[in-house]
Structure formats: C-alpha cells, structure tokens
Amino acid sequence: MTVQKNLNTSRPLDVLGKSLNSQVLIELKGGREFRGLLKSFDMHMNLVLNEAEELDGLETAKRLGIVLIRGDNIVYISPV
Template identity: 50%
Template sequence: MSERQPLQILLKSINNVVQVKLKDGKTFQGRLSHCDSYMNLCLTSAEELDGDEPIARYGEVFIRGNNILFIKPDAGALDFAEEPKEKEKEKSKEVKGKK
C-alpha cells in the first residue's frame, strides 16, 4: 500500500522529468534530482514555462514544498503506480485460496 503514497511516487520519479506548478502561478519543468519528506524539490535542467513555452532556463532550481500546488510526474513514472493494486489483488487471491 505504501507504494501508492504521494512521496513514494515522487521518490520513484527521481531522474525523470516532472512539471511543478507553484501557488503563485509559476510552472517549472525539469529533471527531479532530489526530494525530501517535506517535498522540497531540486530540479536540474529546469525551465520556467508559460503554458508549454519555456520563458527562462535555469541550470538548477530548489523549490520549497510549501510553495507547491501540484507536481505532475512523467507519464512513464505513473505506470508503476497501478502495479501494486494488481499485486495486492493477486496476493489476496492466494491467501483466500490457502484457507
């Protein structure tokens, strides 16, 4: 069950591209290099976006977790989020079959 927790999804998104929307309306996109339990993030090859267009490029940015509105992981990083559900169903079937 812990696999589906937001922090676990974020940790598995390390080294993948994420998009981060801040409470002030700014949007950043970059490769997630670090995160902590407060969801403070460090992005490399970061860009500030206006819609889908980059308006500024940064080598590295640090974003405090309390400024984040939402984080959008790469689609590939989301694929694993469904796997634990299927594994849990299989395990429960095995347990029921043993009774």
C-alpha cells in the same frame, strides 16, 4: 476500515521516488509552472531540479539550470 487502510501500502511521496532522474512538471501557488529532471526531494517536498525551466504555457519562459524549490510553494507535482 482495516481492509482499506492495508491497501494504502504506498505513500504519496513514493511518486517522487519513482520520478528521480525523470522529468516532472511543478505548479506553484499563484500558477507558475516549472519543468525539469527531479534530482532529490525531502518530506517537506523541497526538491531539486536539473535542466530546470520556468514555463509560460507550453513555452520556455526562463532557463534556470539547477534549482532548489522550497516545498511550501508547491500545489502539485506531475511526472511528464
């Protein structure tokens, strides 16, 4: 196992560090989707989006501006 563990040098939340100031797509438990510019995050996956919008499929359902999403609601985060 030693070799494989050493290969795991990056950590999952590093993806968020690389996505700062870029657009991310966020899916919440229950299926709702948000998109916006990632401005900050913490270890709980609490995160702030700017120019955030809730999506309905590919459409904008609601413009939210700045939004702080509580991390425990999140299913996944994907850079877009």
